[in-house]
Amino acid sequence: MLEGEKLGRAIEEARKIKGINKAELARQFGVSSQSVQGWVKTGRIKKSTLLELIAYFGKDVSPEHWGLTKAPLGYPTSGSKSQTNIGEERGPYDLNLREGPPIRGKVPLISTVQAGKWMEVIDNFQPGDAEEWRETTANVGPNAFALRVVGDSMTSLAGVSIPHGSIVIVDPDAAYCNGSIVVAKLMDVQEATLKKLVVDGPNKYLKPLNPAYSPIPINGNCQIVGVAKKVEYDL
CATH class of the missing domain: 2.10.109.10 (Umud Fragment, subunit A)
Known part of the structure; x- marks a missing residue:
């Protein structure tokens, strides 16, 4: 996982790739624009928030962008078991549940x-x-x-x-x-x-x-x- 200024640059690059401004990113996460500026400048961000951020950028930015060798939990990947419908193997029951849609923001x-x-x-x-x-x-x-x-x-x-x-x-x-x-x-x-x-x-x-x-x-x-x-x- 990237740290410090490298992580800050990765956040800024991911924002540009997704095509949103800092104010919009702040609104999505319920923080101030100054907080987002702090993430970008110093790379200091709570681990839980960073994982949410990585999941938010999702398919637009690869795990390697963050210095990861594999996708973190909750990261949208095609063909993974996490994308398999719940209840696909029905057996004797009619399991009428499916995975929910992704969280798009706040x-x-x-x-x-x-x-x-x-x-x-x-x-x-x-x-x-x-x-x-x-x-x-x-x-x-x-x-x-x-x-x-x-x-x-x-x-x-x-x-x-x-x-x-x-x-x-x-x-x-x-x-x-x-x-x-x-x-x-x-x-x-x-x-x-x-x-x-x-x-x-x-x-x-x-x-x-x-x-x-x-x-x-x-x-x-x-x-x-x-x-x-x-x-x-x-x-």
């Missing part, structure tokens, strides 16, 4: 008030401004964030349901269309809300998934903050 869990003004604060957002940073498998952009759902307006007995207490991963850079689940901010309220966008000819609505709640007509009084890409919740 996103900040923020308040609905922060979400309501996300476009204004995103460039100045710091790791300490979030309730926590959550790992996610969602394929989202570098400006993504997470929100905790409160209430039952998005709970449905059929089809898609987003229950109270669940976490939604939101991508403000994703395109939205009729039927998208969006985070929106009405101009006369401070907080953002999660609803289904419905476009019916010239009319647009924010529609709850729970039929007990009424759709909200929008006509220029609404800003779409982002598109919900994934729902996560504890059982």
Whole structure:
């Protein structure tokens, strides 16, 4: 394993190979840009964080890049046993499990008030401004964030349901269309809300998934903050 300045240079080269800037790398790991700069300059980094970093760069950077003779645990390699489907040898049982998707990064869990003004604060957002940073498998952009759902307006007995207490991963850079689940901010309220966008000819609505709640007509009084890409919740 490389150490010191050599490791710092390896981190910087890996970042360039993957095509991300230092601010984005910091956001992925829930640290400050100064911390990333420290990794690059001195090569000083916790072993656990370094292993996460190596796994993050994954297929873009070979194990040899880090001075390793073999891939560390969790490193994505083709043809390895770790990529074999769980339950491939079924025997007498129907084992309905498969390996999960890879962790793609970390996103900040923020308040609905922060979400309501996300476009204004995103460039100045710091790791300490979030309730926590959550790992996610969602394929989202570098400006993504997470929100905790409160209430039952998005709970449905059929089809898609987003229950109270669940976490939604939101991508403000994703395109939205009729039927998208969006985070929106009405101009006369401070907080953002999660609803289904419905476009019916010239009319647009924010529609709850729970039929007990009424759709909200929008006509220029609404800003779409982002598109919900994934729902996560504890059982």
